[in-house]
Amino acid sequence: MIVILKPNPNPSQLSHLKTWLESKNVSIHESVGDSHIILGLVGDTSKLDMDLISAIDIVEDVKRVQEPYKNANRKFHEEDTVIKVGNTQIGGGTLTVMAGPCSVENEEQMLSVARSVKAAGATILRGGAFKPRTSPYAFQGLGKEGIDLLKLARKETGLPIITEIMEISQLPLFDDVDIIQVGTRNMQNFNLLRELGRQEKPVMIKRGMSATYEEWLMSAEYVMASGNENVILCERGIRTFESFTRNTLDIAAIPVLKKLSHFPVIIDPSHATGKSALVPNLAMAAVAGGADGVMIEVHNDPSKAWCDGPQSLNPEAFEKMNKKLIALHSFMKTMED
Amino acid sequence: MIVILKPNPNPSQLSHLKTWLESKNVSIHESVGDSHIILGLVGDTSKLDMDLISAIDIVEDVKRVQEPYKNANRKFHEEDTVIKVGNTQIGGGTLTVMAGPCSVENEEQMLSVARSVKAAGATILRGGAFKPRTSPYAFQGLGKEGIDLLKLARKETGLPIITEIMEISQLPLFDDVDIIQVGTRNMQNFNLLRELGRQEKPVMIKRGMSATYEEWLMSAEYVMASGNENVILCERGIRTFESFTRNTLDIAAIPVLKKLSHFPVIIDPSHATGKSALVPNLAMAAVAGGADGVMIEVHNDPSKAWCDGPQSLNPEAFEKMNKKLIALHSFMKTMED
């Protein structure tokens, strides 16, 4: 950590600051420049509160040298995290394709979509039982019944299931779910993250709409700090000024997260664009860009979907795309160093 | 609602669509243009799902004519909402000044700050007991003990208290709090909003970091739809590309919200900027711009605050600023139409 002092700091305040810093078990390297004194702090600075130091009168700025996350950090955890669910795994060179409807609507729809995506090569079944909806008047999901239908579809197809949790009190209903999804609006629901860290199921954290990489990794850190190492990250588009697409897919998140952390990275082009016609190009880009997988909305009849119809592929379009994704993934393997 | 069709729609699909729309009790006005057919839907369109219609093959675009919120809408609720707490009120021409520390730290700090802000003319006491912190390793608030200290400070000063809730299970602890704050990260925690709508205490909803006005008003709609009309909105800066300030205060939110809705509007320049030196100018701007009040972080010793020190004013700076705010507010009244 580097502390930059304002010009001509009061000497007694400076001496006070140095004593205090040393009491925190860091050692101080002082550089006296023409206009500024700079303190380089060496040692375990993770317990130092940057905000607190910034607030001190004689301090102009504080800059961090090390990342504020540890468990999530590639530097301290070199090998890739690989997560096993059912007969498949996420990360470690496998192509993960999570597919299914935005909302679980009824048995017929759920089973129909589940069979289609299984046949087309999906590896994990998605479906929303609890739906965060902007409007209190919109369909809010089937809740427990939705989870039961997902389990039924799992029984039919053998695909592990992933579904979204919206609050801690719902956790018992997720006992028999394979992966718990934390949605974009809950990425900084810290109590929920902490609680999900206290159980063992894999947790897939979607990026908050305007979350930085660092904030996102800090949310993963919350889960890991409570004891659960099974974290997956899912980029689903960030909010920008461009409104033609629902969000802006940040494709650079793939190599960035691979460099900074050790988690599997999934790309969700359906939510990122909000337009099904754009999904195949972005899914291909994701696979070639190094993602561990994609999450795709598929509906047996998108024009009758209870939510997010415009971004859902129908089973035929999904099958056509998924064949290409699988072929591309195999081809990419032949080019690995 | 207006439905714009793709060029040359399939006639049987079009006829099907019209029948379906009529079954929803809306009537249809069709305009046939050179390149597009446009359907104007008339009647109660609030039950129609825009997303669903957008997903239909022959539909190019759907545009809403009316806002998706009703209870929150100025059009259906002309008079300003005025909220009474303790001996003061929020809205209705009163200048509200919520002041206090970011975190409640201990009895001495809390009472000292409370006495100072009371003496300087604050009308409501703020203080965080549950703190949403980006890092799992940072101080997370005193919890119940913090709320007890706030109540003690209320007893001492007579100031009503406002503090932030982070999840539904904490609600019983808020029984004796005057105003419940929903933080920026929980603005779309829909379950929490619904629950807060089922009780009677006023709820202050801070704007999400990248929430549009419409999304923010939909969150207010969640609270109102469950029965609680006592909503206050607080603009605390939005996330933009500019990183010199912590966020970008959207001052236009004041007249926009006053036009679209009927709620009191509070401005929080402390979180908006993250720099105490910028707070007074923005607080003055807020009052002159028509806000019903401001929320200001004050700490007896900002350089020792356990969180957000750099944005806190000390009691002297607060007093100096608040005198000006009060004078400005009185002056603005002399210029009302």
Next chain:
Amino acid sequence: MIVILKPNPNPSQLSHLKTWLESKNVSIHESVGDSHIILGLVGDTSKLDMDLISAIDIVEDVKRVQEPYKNANRKFHEEDTVIKVGNTQIGGGTLTVMAGPCSVENEEQMLSVARSVKAAGATILRGGAFKPRTSPYAFQGLGKEGIDLLKLARKETGLPIITEIMEISQLPLFDDVDIIQVGTRNMQNFNLLRELGRQEKPVMIKRGMSATYEEWLMSAEYVMASGNENVILCERGIRTFESFTRNTLDIAAIPVLKKLSHFPVIIDPSHATGKSALVPNLAMAAVAGGADGVMIEVHNDPSKAWCDGPQSLNPEAFEKMNKKLIALHSFMKTMED
């Protein structure tokens, strides 16, 4: 175009508005709803000024049904634009790889980089002679001498050259350049665009840092409206709240622009990220996502580059990446429908 009136419009104003609209040769379809009257305007609405109509007292909102660009519009220009330069072409199924240094520095550097990128399979040589630099104290490019060195490198390697113009007065120096680049800061330099439309060389327009797709296509429209149909679009990252990367590459621009317009689309991962380690993943994503090509900064010694060193690949890294890009492009062709 759709005009939504405020509730209960003044009848004489409404009649006045309708007469005026009819005088513009559009016909009007009126839908009378419970709360709003909606006017659907049919005919050539491209000459109507939305802003002017929005300003009329009785008008609540105006919505466009058709895009404001015509020459750039896929709807009126179905076939892909293919641009021939030297022995290569841009668009039409060819993989374009523009490579070279950020700045032309001297003969040795320019020839060395040119030979390397040619050997590694680049199809076009890039290099900056006029450099838009944030600081007046930074290196501003070699100007005419830089263009001469580019021509020398073209003579050596046979690669066509692309370089950036900064203002109209420089145009004579671009007489013998193959493609003229308009940089992100000049995307809305309308006088420059108009002038570039009056000559015949291909023009590559980089997206403005915060330009929408529509604004970008309107800039292409400026060039085409003056008579030059040879336009290429280059996505180079947009400005968002994320600052870990220099910009955020909007990968969805590829399918969006392919759908809305007919231009070749080039992706520039070097400027999009500002970090050379991220470039290969994004270049691969671009090719798999359907881009017509990429633009890559290559420097013989990135740590001595006069500008943008951190985002430049060295020749070895470029060669390694480009082999993969070429193989991927061939593979993608095998999967075309």
Next chain:
Amino acid sequence: MIVILKPNPNPSQLSHLKTWLESKNVSIHESVGDSHIILGLVGDTSKLDMDLISAIDIVEDVKRVQEPYKNANRKFHEEDTVIKVGNTQIGGGTLTVMAGPCSVENEEQMLSVARSVKAAGATILRGGAFKPRTSPYAFQGLGKEGIDLLKLARKETGLPIITEIMEISQLPLFDDVDIIQVGTRNMQNFNLLRELGRQEKPVMIKRGMSATYEEWLMSAEYVMASGNENVILCERGIRTFESFTRNTLDIAAIPVLKKLSHFPVIIDPSHATGKSALVPNLAMAAVAGGADGVMIEVHNDPSKAWCDGPQSLNPEAFEKMNKKLIALHSFMKTMED
């Protein structure tokens, strides 16, 4: 400047780097930490190229301690810049009100608006002769004739005039203009800025749509570096995700720019919001927030304005607002420390 090295740097590269830095006349303070070596560079670092240093293999990050602008910097230019034009001044405690139509349309319109705003207390007359329009088919301004009409209006009213330049070649037409405006799309037209630095007229630089404070001040630095010290800054809203208003007015720019630099700061609420109904609140906020003035669009008949009608006030609304602005400005003076 601080250079943070990657863990375990190659010793010969490190020694090489240090020798090279010392050859640039900076001295080096080295801090050896557990995981990183940090070099503090002391001396005149303004000639060091951060990008170049960042590109060096063993360097992880480079952080600047001092701002990259000098002439624009409050630290080296303590007193406020005050600009005299005609009988008025900008800065130095005067309230500047620039008012007039978006576009100069004809003599009658220009004189009518000029007389109204003069009568209502405006101090400077604005009007666009060259108009940057997104569409090549929209009205592009009257050009030279527009400037002549502005001069005529100045003769009538005595008000100094400000109008926008779009490219260097237009400069001779601005010979008799009082203030030259650089629009948001030209904020980083560096050639134009440099040229404007070589003449003596005051230059008002509007903030680029997505420009940081630092980039904006660097544009002012371009003008000053060429010899012209008469710079005014105008905040006109930045581009964000919120689309209800045309842009988002960054009110914090006022105290930030006052702290970092010494220029007068003008706020343009008309372009910031695009909605005339929001203009008065934001203009009041600007004056109370410490701005030196405002720039307001006024049109004798906004519904017939040739551009930007929806954001123009009519003369009555302007007069009503301006009375309040003037009264507020006087009141604010009574509260100065």
